[in-house]
Each structure stands twice: as structure tokens, then as C-alpha cells.
Amino acid sequence: MALPAEFALIARHFRPLAGEGALDLSDDAALLDPPPGRQLVLAADAMVAGVHFLPDDPPETIGRKLLRVNLSDLAAMGAAPLGYLMTCAFAKATPDAWIAGFVAGLAEDQREFAIGVLGGDTVATPGPATFSLTILGTVAPGQALRRRGARPGDEIWVSGTIGDGALGLLALTGRLPPDAFLAERYRLPRPRLALGQALAGVARAAMDVSDGLVQDLGHLARAAGCAAELCADAVPLSPSARAALATDPALRERILGGGDDYELLFAAAPEDAPRVLAASAAAQTPVTRIGRFLDGEGVTVLDGTGQPLALGSAGWSHFG
Structure with a gap:
């Protein structure tokens, strides 16, 4: 049959x-x-x-x-x-x-x-x-990384580079010049499995960046009941993203809020920075320190002079 x-x-x-x-x-x-x-x-x-x-x-x-x-x-x-x-x-x-x-x-x-x-x-x-x-x-029981757990004074870290996925979508839809690297980063994100496992017992809180760096940092801050301060100039960029930003500075908002990065965003105590770097080396995945958690609430994005940046959109939402 x-x-x-x-x-x-x-x-x-x-x-x-x-x-x-x-x-x-x-x-x-x-x-x-x-x-x-x-x-x-x-x-x-x-x-x-x-x-x-x-x-x-x-x-x-x-x-x-x-x-x-x-x-x-x-x-x-x-x-x-x-x-x-x-x-x-x-x-x-x-x-x-x-x-x-x-x-x-x-x-x-x-x-x-x-x-x-x-x-x-x-x-x-x-x-x-x-x-x-x-x-x-x-x-391992009790070793899962959670969104909650960051404390005021903790440092904010991110893996890889930010903005490639969002810029890749622009390149694939004709709103930026064609760029094979950015297109691949949009179509084929890189799950940071080795880094996530290496950060067990090191990171106090973690999540992946899917809806935009600023918006997802806000999720970590709210879960912890504290504020976050992000240094825009410290955010790691690929050569392709850096070149696009040099051509059009208005793309900074898209880089910080566009989403589709699928990098790891996490909190760690300042004294644990050597352990973070050791986890990065073990996982062969670069990480960058981009800010800190503070008392209060909300996310503040600072420019290179330490002044707050106003962003029109913090990230992606299906219903916003």
C-alpha cells in the first residue's frame, strides 16, 4: 500500500x-x-x-x-x-x-x-x-545561566560583533550596497554554545541578542532590578559594519537596535574579568566589555564624550 x-x-x-x-x-x-x-x-x-x-x-x-x-x-x-x-x-x-x-x-x-x-x-x-x-x-543542575542576577557594579560584556545581522538585511534588500559578509551574518547566525558553557559559574546573568542590543540589555536590567549604562563606542563592530557606519553615521541606531545578532550579552563582576577572558579564550570566541550596571532603572547609551545618546528605537518588537 x-x-x-x-x-x-x-x-x-x-x-x-x-x-x-x-x-x-x-x-x-x-x-x-x-x-x-x-x-x-x-x-x-x-x-x-x-x-x-x-x-x-x-x-x-x-x-x-x-x-x-x-x-x-x-x-x-x-x-x-x-x-x-x-x-x-x-x-x-x-x-x-x-x-x-x-x-x-x-x-x-x-x-x-x-x-x-x-x-x-x-x-x-x-x-x-x-x-x-x-x-x-x-x-548541570543549578548551573543554567539566567537573565536575572546582575548587580549594580557588574560589567556588561558581549560576544562577537554587533549590528551585522541588521545591516545584512539592509544589504539584501537593496538599502545598503551588497556585502557578502553581512548577508551571511543575517542568514546564518553563529550560536555561541561553547562560550555559554564556558561562562557557567562566571557570568551572573546572560541572554542572547535577538531583538537589538539596547532592548535586550533592558531585559537584563529589568530582571535584575537595576539600571544599565552602555558605551556606544565600545560596542564591537565588524570591518563591514564599521565601513557602513563611516559612510552613514545614522546607521548607529540600526546597529544598536536592529537585532538578529544572536551574540551573548552577559553580566560579570569586575573581579571576574580574568575568568571571562579565560572563558573567551577556551571557547575561541571574542568578548568585549561595553558598559556597567548601576543603581536605578532603564538603559542609558553614552557617546564617545560620555553624553547620553537619544535613540528613536531601542529594538525589534512583533507587536510594537
């Missing part, structure tokens, strides 16, 4: 992605034994065509970005990946070759990050393509 179309699609494309515990994607759910002595960490993110990726983005990069933004949530908790569940709502009449490319991208990153799919669902939708992924990870 021939398989129904949906099950044939799953067998053709998604069964090769199945990880341990997925039961070959032939049952209603997966069976999973967490590693002994580890605590589960779960997170979920969705991506919608025209909102989180461009409709003409290569399908390989869409699958990889979907997995990577979820891996970034694990990185922010200091967790190691275990597996994931995924729901795919493909636009009607999506070519089989497009789905094959989407799956090929997932397979490439599954190999890189040593993770497999555990199950999910596939449907067709009359609206834009929509994908949702729930990721599972593990961490």
Missing part, C-alpha cells in the same frame, strides 16, 4: 534527519533519556517568511537559521544541545526541490552541532511558510 503524501514526504526528506530516540519518525512521539545528572533545558522559536527571513532566501540557509536561533537560546543558558522537535507549515505547492534544500541545510548543521530531530509535524498552509522549532538541551 502506498504511503499518504504527507508520510511519503516525511520518509523521503525528514527520516534521514532522525536522531536517537526519534523511533525513525514512525511513532506519535519520541522516547528520550536525558544524560544522568543533567537538567533539561527547553526553548522554542518560530520563523515566518517575510518576517524572519526573506522569501527568496536559499532554502538551505532558512533551515540552518531556524536551528541556529534555537541553539542560540541554549547558548544563553549555558546548555549543551540534545535534540529538537520541528513543525513545518510549507506554503501550498512548495516544490519538492525547495524542501530538499531546506532539509539539506538542516542536515549540514546537525552534523556541525551534533544534534538530531526527534519528531514534529508537516502541514500545508495558504499563508506564508512558517516554521517552529522546539529545542532540548541539558545543563
Whole structure:
């Protein structure tokens, strides 16, 4: 007896992605034994065509970005990946070759990050393509990094470079000159898993930067019940972002608030700076000190002379 179309699609494309515990994607759910002595960490993110990726983005990069933004949530908790569940709502009449490319991208990153799919669902939708992924990870009990925990006097650190994703979107949509580096940073974020795990017991609070540096710093400050002071000139920029900013200084607001960075933003005590740098070296991921937490509330962004900068937008919101 021939398989129904949906099950044939799953067998053709998604069964090769199945990880341990997925039961070959032939049952209603997966069976999973967490590693002994580890605590589960779960997170979920969705991506919608025209909102989180461009409709003409290569399908390989869409699958990889979907997995990577979820891996970034694990990185922010200091967790190691275990597996994931995924729901795919493909636009009607999506070519089989497009789905094959989407799956090929997932397979490439599954190999890189040593993770497999555990199950999910596939449907067709009359609206834009929509994908949702729930990721599972593990961490030693009591060692998960949390958003709350920063204290007045703590230093603010960030990994990598900021603004590349937001500028990459501008380059891909013709609002900046084409730039292959910025385009890749928008399409393929880099989850800082090794750094997140190395910061366990060092960082007092952490999260990943997805909605904009200033806005996400505000989340850390509110969770801690304190204020934050950010030095704009200390924010690390890639050569591409620095060149764009030199051409158009108004891009500073986009860099500080555009989002799609997926870098780690974290707090650490001043005396722990050597341990932060040691974690950075161990993870082979650069980090930069960009400010401090203070008594009070809110986020203040300072220019190179120490004067407050007025920003029209602090970051991205789906509902703002």
C-alpha cells in the first residue's frame, strides 16, 4: 500500500534527519533519556517568511537559521544541545526541490552541532511558510545561566560583533550596497554554545541578542532590578559594519537596535574579568566589555564624550 503524501514526504526528506530516540519518525512521539545528572533545558522559536527571513532566501540557509536561533537560546543558558522537535507549515505547492534544500541545510548543521530531530509535524498552509522549532538541551543542575542576577557594579560584556545581522538585511534588500559578509551574518547566525558553557559559574546573568542590543540589555536590567549604562563606542563592530557606519553615521541606531545578532550579552563582576577572558579564550570566541550596571532603572547609551545618546528605537518588537 502506498504511503499518504504527507508520510511519503516525511520518509523521503525528514527520516534521514532522525536522531536517537526519534523511533525513525514512525511513532506519535519520541522516547528520550536525558544524560544522568543533567537538567533539561527547553526553548522554542518560530520563523515566518517575510518576517524572519526573506522569501527568496536559499532554502538551505532558512533551515540552518531556524536551528541556529534555537541553539542560540541554549547558548544563553549555558546548555549543551540534545535534540529538537520541528513543525513545518510549507506554503501550498512548495516544490519538492525547495524542501530538499531546506532539509539539506538542516542536515549540514546537525552534523556541525551534533544534534538530531526527534519528531514534529508537516502541514500545508495558504499563508506564508512558517516554521517552529522546539529545542532540548541539558545543563548541570543549578548551573543554567539566567537573565536575572546582575548587580549594580557588574560589567556588561558581549560576544562577537554587533549590528551585522541588521545591516545584512539592509544589504539584501537593496538599502545598503551588497556585502557578502553581512548577508551571511543575517542568514546564518553563529550560536555561541561553547562560550555559554564556558561562562557557567562566571557570568551572573546572560541572554542572547535577538531583538537589538539596547532592548535586550533592558531585559537584563529589568530582571535584575537595576539600571544599565552602555558605551556606544565600545560596542564591537565588524570591518563591514564599521565601513557602513563611516559612510552613514545614522546607521548607529540600526546597529544598536536592529537585532538578529544572536551574540551573548552577559553580566560579570569586575573581579571576574580574568575568568571571562579565560572563558573567551577556551571557547575561541571574542568578548568585549561595553558598559556597567548601576543603581536605578532603564538603559542609558553614552557617546564617545560620555553624553547620553537619544535613540528613536531601542529594538525589534512583533507587536510594537
